[in-house]
Amino acid sequence: MQELHDEEFSNTDCLECVNWCKIIDSLFSDKDVEGILKFLKINPRQFEEQYLRTDKDGDLILQQTPCTFLGADNYCAIYEVRAKACREYPHTDRKKFQQISNLTLKNIAICPAAYNIVEKMKSKISL
Structure with missing residues (x-):
């Protein structure tokens, strides 16, 4: 493979x-969130309120699709610190x-x- x-x-x-x-709701681990918080220089509560929600399985996912961080040019605004699910x-x-x-x-x-x-x-x- x-x-x-x-x-x-x-x-x-x-x-x-x-x-x-x-079209996919990407999962965000606590480690993913930590990296993004540092990158965006915002506090955890602000980040969660603005970007995340908990799905029916208890996982953190983005509040909306397409991804909030996807630009009109198809580039990711947080590419360097994107979630593990996105990287893989x-x-x-x-x-x-x-x-x-x-x-x-x-x-x-x-x-x-x-x-x-x-x-x-x-x-x-x-x-």
Whole structure:
């Protein structure tokens, strides 16, 4: 999977799509929030009130989609400190890739690169 991931992303410009940022509710860990707070130089209460909400599973997610930090140019205003879920998307380079097959099925409907990786994986398996 790592080889397929690296090959795909050597030819993929995520700025052309940014579907992840436009339609997915990204999860924010406490560690993610800490980094963003330092970067934005705001206090935790202000950040949570302005940007976050708790979903039905008890996870912190953004209050709105598309992502508040996504600019009109498709660049992320907090790219250097973006959430781990954002940094790792579409998760096609995970060591235990098979453990996230349900997530991968969702991601191939959103991310053209994830779709391409899975299609290449399928063709390699059927050889």
